Amino acid sequence: MTGFSEALVYLNDPYNWTKTDGIFDLLIVHLAISAVAVLAALMIALPVGIALGTAGRGSGLILVISNVSRAVPTLALLTLFAVSPIGFGNRATTIALTVFAIPPILTNTYVGFRGVDPDVREAARAMGMSRGAVIGRVDLPLALPLVMTGIRTAAVQVVATAGLAALVGGGGLGRIVNLGFGQQDYGLIIAGAILIAALALLTELALVLLTWVVTPGPRRYPWSARRRAPDTVPGVPEPTASGVPL
Amino acid sequence: MLAVDAAPNPWFDPSYVIDNWDTILRYLGEHVRLTVSAVVLGALIALPLALLARNARFLAGPVLALSTLIYTIPSLAMFAFIFPFTGLSTTTVLIGLVAYSLVILVRNFLAGLQGVPADVREAARGMGYGPLRLFWQIDLPLALPAFMAGLRIATVSTVALVTVGVLVGHGGLGQLITGGFNANFYRAEIVTGAVGCVLLALIADLLLAGVERLVTPWARVVRP
Numbered sequence: 001m002t003g004f005s006e007a008l009v010y011l012n013d014p015y016n017w018t019k020t021d022g023i024f025d026l027l028i029v030h031l032a033i034s035a036v037a038v039l040a041a042l043m044i045a046l047p048v049g050i051a052l053g054t055a056g057r058g059s060g061l062i063l064v065i066s067n068v069s070r071a072v073p074t075l076a077l078l079t080l081f082a083v084s085p086i087g088f089g090n091r092a093t094t095i096a097l098t099v100f101a102i103p104p105i106l107t108n109t110y111v112g113f114r115g116v117d118p119d120v121r122e123a124a125r126a127m128g129m130s131r132g133a134v135i136g137r138v139d140l141p142l143a144l145p146l147v148m149t150g151i152r153t154a155a156v157q158v159v160a161t162a163g164l165a166a167l168v169g170g171g172g173l174g175r176i177v178n179l180g181f182g183q184q185d186y187g188l189i190i191a192g193a194i195l196i197a198a199l200a201l202l203t204e205l206a207l208v209l210l211t212w213v214v215t216p217g218p219r220r221y222p223w224s225a226r227r228r229a230p231d232t233v234p235g236v237p238e239p240t241a242s243g244v245p246l
Numbered sequence: 247m248l249a250v251d252a253a254p255n256p257w258f259d260p261s262y263v264i265d266n267w268d269t270i271l272r273y274l275g276e277h278v279r280l281t282v283s284a285v286v287l288g289a290l291i292a293l294p295l296a297l298l299a300r301n302a303r304f305l306a307g308p309v310l311a312l313s314t315l316i317y318t319i320p321s322l323a324m325f326a327f328i329f330p331f332t333g334l335s336t337t338t339v340l341i342g343l344v345a346y347s348l349v350i351l352v353r354n355f356l357a358g359l360q361g362v363p364a365d366v367r368e369a370a371r372g373m374g375y376g377p378l379r380l381f382w383q384i385d386l387p388l389a390l391p392a393f394m395a396g397l398r399i400a401t402v403s404t405v406a407l408v409t410v411g412v413l414v415g416h417g418g419l420g421q422l423i424t425g426g427f428n429a430n431f432y433r434a435e436i437v438t439g440a441v442g443c444v445l446l447a448l449i450a451d452l453l454l455a456g457v458e459r460l461v462t463p464w465a466r467v468v469r470p
Contacts, residue, residue, distance in 0.1 A: 002330035070402050071447035073409040076440035079423050083431040160320030164410065168427050177326050181413065186330045193326035197319045204318050 006187025007194060023176070023195065029090065030172035030199070033165070034158045037094050041101030041154060046147075049106045053113025053143070054135060062110045069103035074161045079168045088169040097161060101154040108150025112143030141216045148215065152207035159203045163196045173199065258441075259434035270422070270438065277418025277446060280339055280411070281404045287340075288347030288400060295348075296355035297381075306356065313349040321346070321410040329414060339411035346407060347400040354396025358389030391465060394458040398451055405447040409439075419443050 010016055017023045052058040074096075081096040082088035116139050124138040140147075166174030176192030179185075263270065299309040319327075324342045332338040362385050370384045386393075409420025417424070422439030426432040459466065 004330075067402075067451075068444075070399070071406060071444050071451070073406040073420065073423075073440065073443045075409040075412065075417075075420055076423055076436075076443055079427050079436050080440060083427065083433055083436060156318060160318075160322075163320050163322040167412065167424060174322055177322055177413075180326075189326045189329060193323035197323040197327075200318050200320050200323075201315075 003186030003190040006185075007190035010187050010191040011194065021175075023173075026171065026173050026175055027195075027199075030159070030162050033090055033094050033097065033170075033172060034155070034162050034203075037097035037158050037162075038101050038151070038155050040094075040098040041105055041158075042151065044098075045102045045105035045150075046109055049109025049147075050113055050135060050139075053110040054116075054139060056114055058110070059114075062107055066103050066107045069100070074100060075164055075167065078161070078165055078170070082168045082170070090171055093162065093165040093170040093172075096165075097158045100161060101158050104153040104157065105147075105150040108146045108153070109143070112146030112150075113139055115146070116142045144215055145211070148207070148211040152204065152211065155207055156200055156204050160196070160200045255431065255433050257433050258437050262434040263438055266435075270419075270442070273419050273421050273439075274442065274446070276336070276416065277405070277408050277420075277443075280336065280343060280408050280416070280418060281401065281446075281450070284340060284343035284347050284404050285351075285397065285401050287344045288351050289397065291344070292348050292351035292355050295352050296359055299352075299356055300359040309352060309356070313352050316345055316349045321407055322413065325410060325413050334414045334416075336411075336416045338414045339408065339416045342411075343404050343407060347404050350400040350403065351396050354392055354399070355389070358392025358396070359385060361392060362388045387462075390462050391458070394454065394462075398454045398458075401450045401454060402447045405443060405450060409443060419446070 011023075015022070052062065077099060078093060078096045081092040084092065086092045086095065120138060120142070121134055124134045129137065162170075162172045163174035163177065165172055166178040173192060173195050176195065177189055178192075180188030180190075180192055295309060299306040321342060324345065325338060328338045328341050332341065366388070367380065367384060370380050375384065408418045409423060411417035412420045412424045415421070419439045419442040422435050422442070426435030426437075426439065429435065
């Protein structure tokens with residue numbers, strides 16, 4: 001197939017991995033940008049989501065944020081930050097990615113905390129737990145599966161979108177694809193695409209495992225999770241910003 | 247600060263829009279064509295798949311797993327994978343867009359079909375409804391809200407995704423975004439492209455919401 005064998009040759013050459021600005025260097029930049037963006041989004045979205053979710057208000061705002069965020073092209077936001085006074089480069093990319101990572105985390109945290117049974121919360125209060133203890137030891141464990149879904153969606157989105165940053169002067173693995181298009185080198189294009197796709201899939205996998213580890217209650221294997229699907233109302237699409245392909 | 251800030255580089259410039267109206271319209275046309283064809287083709291493929299997965303339960307798992315897999319592949323990689331086969335053409339963009347809209351639609355169609363109460367279908371079958379009539383008069387009306395929700399999500403995200411088509415030179419309004427970036431960071435052009443995309447997505451969503459209201463007259467109740 002066109003380009004696929006050349007891509008394998010490229011990926012098999014250790015020099016392409018270890019050279020300056022080689023795959024390892026780009027991978028480290030890619031992961032660093034993604035990690036900072038997701039952590040920053042967590043620090044903003046989690047407190048807001050918890051506050052709104054436990055208070056049970058702001059559903060209109062959350063709905064608007066999750067819908068509008070779907071309509072804003074990732075490329076547009078990356079470019080807008082790149083031409084703002086921040087200047088193009090990794091800082092602009094990180095800020096743009098943070099903005100992208102907020103809606104899924106916010107929406108899922110909100111839905112998760114709002115969905116906690118008020119009776120359970122009241123019982124915890126009646127047992128003398130403080131407000132903070134109720135949030136940390138009652139609400140959080142119950143909301144955790146949804147919160148983790150939000151974090152997983154956001155992380156996969158961010159890792160995927162970071163590849164687009166190369167189109168507007170950013171770093172990361174997208175550079176390989178961009179270079180390939182610049183040189184009309186099919187092998188390079190496919191090699192970059194394989195790397196980015198693999199990284200996105202690995203991120204998804206890693207976070208599925210992390211979710212499985214941190215979720216309290218009887219351990220269900222990730223691959224058997226589908227069997228308990230009927231706890232969602234059939235016919236109603238999941239209420240969360242389950243993300244858009246990037 | 248960028249060096250270009252020495253010269254005036256406003257975020258929005260009406261004269262840019264007026265002077266380049268023809269170009270903008272051409273890209274807008276491409277954007278709309280790509281979106282509509284992707285969603286329509288995606289729906290045409292997704293519906294039989296969803297029906298198949300509903301009727302043969304063992305298929306539902308694999309179909310959902312495959313859709314998650316496709317969903318996780320970044321668009322940049324997706325277009326790059328398709329590029330060697332179809333080159334710098336709209337076909338490359340279209341195939342990628344169909345794949346993504348298909349994935350969104352299959353999930354929502356399947357959720358809608360699974361939400362049809364089994365006893366209603368049973369009753370219809372008992373009254374002598376054939377499979378076609380069962381789908382047309384029972385499944386479709388009951389699953390329509392979920393179908394429309396899926397179509398709206400697929401349309402809005404497809405409008406946003408078309409921009410990544412700039413990779414192969416067919417990104418609709420996305421061409422303005424990278425065009426402005428490459429034209430010495432010309433902000434007016436970039437913002438026109440970006441705002442155009444968002445407006446197009448919102449208009450498409452409103453149109454589909456209108457269609458939903460028209461085709462589900464029985465659902466006009468005050469939402470909680």
